[in-house]
Amino acid sequence: MVQQAGYGSWRSPISADLVVAGSLRLGQPVWEGGALYWIEGRPQEKGRNVLRRRLANGKVEELTPEPFNVRTRVHEYGGGAYWVSEGVVYFCNFADQRLYCLSPAGEIRPLTEAGPYRYADGVVDRRHRRILCVREDHSRQGEPENTLVAIDLESGAQQVLARGHDFYASPRLSPDGQALVWLTWDHPQMPWDGTELWRAEVAPDGSLGEPQKLAGGPAESIFQPQWSPQGELYLVSDRSGWWNLYRWDPQGPLPLCPMEAEFGEPQWVFGLSTYGFCEDGRILAIYRQEGLCHLALLDPRSGELQEIPLSYTELHNLQVSGEKAAFLAASPSEAPALVCLHLPSGQLEVVARSSHVAVDPEYLSIPEPIAFPTSGGAVAYGFFYPPKNRDFVAPAGEKPPLLVKSHGGPTGATAAVLDLGIQYWTSRGIAVLDVNYRGSSGYGRAYREALKGQWGVVDVEDCIAGAKFLAQQGRVDGERLLIRGGSAGGYTTLAALTFHNVFKAGASYYGISDLEALAKETHKFESHYLDSLIGPYPERQDLYRERSPIYHLEDLNCPVIFFQGLEDAIVPPNQAERMVAALQAKGIPVAYVPFAGEQHGFRQAANLKRALEAELYFYAQILGFPLVEPIEPVAIKNWSASP
Structure with missing residues (x-):
């Protein structure tokens, strides 16, 4: 009644209680070897971030036991706290900010020593058996130093590959391992104000050749440089006034589908992704218009954009592997979830939910x-x-x-x-x-x-x-x-x-x-x-x-x-x-x-x-409205109605 x-x-x-129970944080999906990995942040465990994995057979596993907390403090906001290669997971642990290795057998060992360093946004260089990642050094007075470093997979020995800019992000190796790209920016720019895209050859001994600036500047924000499986370099730039997709060309970035829409987002954290490459050569991409997100397939040669109808209005962290895509999705009636899309059939599957509250x-x-x-x-x-x-x-x-x-x-x-x-x-x-x-x-x-x-x-x-x-x-x-x-x-x-x-x-x-x-x-x-x-x-x-x-x-x-x-x-x-x-x-x-x-x-x-x-x-x-539920009072100073 x-x-x-x-x-x-x-x-x-x-x-x-219901709000809190429904507030798991899902993030950073990663495909590797047919398995899908992701982070689950749990308020009930004091905010601990747990790494989970779903195998190709559908079995879901929890990979990081207590007290491990998969979270980095680089830039304080973090992101990009783990990466996977050949079944081995490399992750940052929040308490000590060291890098750890998680073997396929489930054994965890520290890779780096305890100290003043923090790590984020890594990629494995298999040819040289090392990790390339962002490092933040807090050993000196004043501001920490941010660099790109190489970390040996066995010894943990470290070598600085690039320094001199205030910030680094998105180190990405070409498919053949012979070129590396990355982003930089300097004070007073924020990454959504202006970034620069750099490229360098990777020598046989692992050293970098002379870096070449490809795009960007104080008034152009570059987002998510990424290599296609064929070795072509793609990026998102807002040089037109909107974050749109481009393919790199020696003559400069070539726009793929110019439109008043945002294919990028502010880089408050590492590891953001709004597009990926499909087996048929098309690009699966998220874009935002008038506050709402859309998912579409883009032909990079013709510029044809084919929207995939979804009930979701918010999409993040897109990752593509073959005929499958994973992303975080939500709508006005659905709490955030990790969703898997089978591209040929269009079939959607919810892999994990932030809330099971109905x-x-x-x-x-x-x-x-x-x-x-x-x-x-x-x-x-x-x-x-x-x-x-x-x-x-x-x-x-x-x-x-x-x-x-x-x-x-x-x-x-x-x-x-x-x-x-x-x-x-x-x-x-x-x-x-x-x-x-x-x-x-x-x-x-x-x-x-x-x-x-x-x-x-x-x-x-x-x-x-x-x-x-x-x-x-x-x-x-x-x-x-x-x-x-x-x-x-x-x-x-x-x-x-x-x-x-x-x-x-x-x-x-x-x-x-x-x-x-x-x-x-x-x-x-x-x-x-x-x-x-x-x-x-x-x-x-x-x-x-x-x-x-x-x-x-x-x-x-x-x-x-x-x-x-x-x-x-x-x-x-x-x-x-x-x-x-x-x-x-x-x-x-x-x-x-x-x-x-x-x-x-x-x-x-x-x-x-x-x-x-x-x-x-x-x-x-x-x-002055009455409460109809018991709530522990709050001491309100200078308020006569306060207990």
């Missing part, structure tokens, strides 16, 4: 893509999730609160996929707007670069414009607007709360409050990221202070809850702690929930649950 209850107070079967569709809110006007006559994008719960309706005339989500990055994007973390809110009667503000990827280089020099301005304006757009349409309550975000999205959240009087409360997950401190304290990968987003530091110290919420607390007059990992090297805890202390001194309602053992992004099940429930408790107190 349908009951009447105010928005926010609907009883939901989507509990925090939720009645009558409790699920289906996202609606929206475009809305924003400042400067521009248009911004997002996905709107209206409240949905088959058991409840709101009193006549009541409009729902709106929770605006600002994604991290800020060079990133949100997607229209089943996210129980969003359904947690909508099934309780709280609408959600997930914003792809200017600066988001997936809409071309011009949209991505609209944030340059404007971080803390146009992203905030877009979040506000989206909320006001929905309020003006009568779809949400303009007096009960909330905003939340993590990392860079946490900064957008704090800037929106500080510099504008639109939202009633907000939640910052490891968010940035002091841009100047971030410029001084963050890790190497992002140490010059703010140069393009705000301006060079310290030359434009005025802008850093002008846009930092911590220096403008006189303008902040609404409640905030902060969530922070105490081992966060990207946004150190002192940023949240300074903000909390300042708000408390000012008399503004504030709550602080720190988590020991967590870094930048929470991975432990108990902490994920606590954060979600604490955020709901906080909003219920501030907006």
Whole structure:
């Protein structure tokens, strides 16, 4: 029987426990010898990354026992943490950052010594019995040194092959082993701003010849250089304003299928892949248009693009082997899964699911893509999730609160996929707007670069414009607007709360409050990221202070809850702690929930649950709607209704 209850107070079967139980992280599929490998991140095991494998006969095995955690800390964000050759797995272990060998018999031995090195994004050079990979050296003061190195498969002895650039990625050997390509970039570029593609001959003794720059520069982003089985070099470049596919030619890269679509994505982590080569010579590729992903077969000679119809709207990490392809896929009604596609028949098979939780569709809110006007006559994008719960309706005339989500990055994007973390809110009667503000990827280089020099301005304006757009349409309550975000999205959240009087409360997950401190304290990968987003530091110290919420607390007059990992090297805890202390001194309602053992992004099940429930408790107190489920209270300073 349908009951009447105010928005926010609907009883939901989507509990925090259910959200956490459905939050396995699947990643980095790899084909080798007919077997499919992948990573499974488990919140129930404190975020441990486990390597799994499905054999050709369908048997699934778990390859890395406790305490091994297959994760690298190169660039802090990692990715590309393992690779496979001739049945042997080489992987990075999170605790000590050493490389280990896993034999076909299941024996694990360390390959590298304990020390200051971290490794990622490797490939096995069988001809010289060595690994070629990215190494990050933390032995010196100041920024670590990134290089390309060769590591002997037996002794672990190491030799530097290339150095001198600030960053390296994607070392890839030609099929005959006689040429190596790789990517580099230098401060202040980020890899989506400008990278360079290099090539060098591999001599019989394993040394590299004189490197030759093939493409790229400070205003061209190269993504995923890859050799075809015939030894031709392919790449993705945004030289046209869109990340499109090219084949390398001595006269320069040749476009294969020019279109206003993104065949690449921001290289926040290593090992990303959006295309691969089929047995018939065609290329299977993922591309994104208007926020949604597509899968298609591309004939590299004719440029003909044949889309493969799928129910999925989000696709990642494509790997092709013969007539088979594997990729991560999700849709508004399906949680992320590892999917295998048999190309001749078009048959799909789900190999692994991030969640085995079954939720009645009558409790699920289906996202609606929206475009809305924003400042400067521009248009911004997002996905709107209206409240949905088959058991409840709101009193006549009541409009729902709106929770605006600002994604991290800020060079990133949100997607229209089943996210129980969003359904947690909508099934309780709280609408959600997930914003792809200017600066988001997936809409071309011009949209991505609209944030340059404007971080803390146009992203905030877009979040506000989206909320006001929905309020003006009568779809949400303009007096009960909330905003939340993590990392860079946490900064957008704090800037929106500080510099504008639109939202009633907000939640910052490891968010940035002091841009100047971030410029001084963050890790190497992002140490010059703010140069393009705000301006060079310290030359434009005025802008850093002008846009930092911590220096403008006189303008902040609404409640905030902060969530922070105490081992966060990207946004150190002192940023949240300074903000909390300042708000408390000012008399503004504030709550602080720190988590020991967590870094930048929470991975432990108990902490994920606590954060979600604490955020709901906080909003219920501030907006005044009753909770219909038991939740451990949160201490809210300067709030009389707090226990």
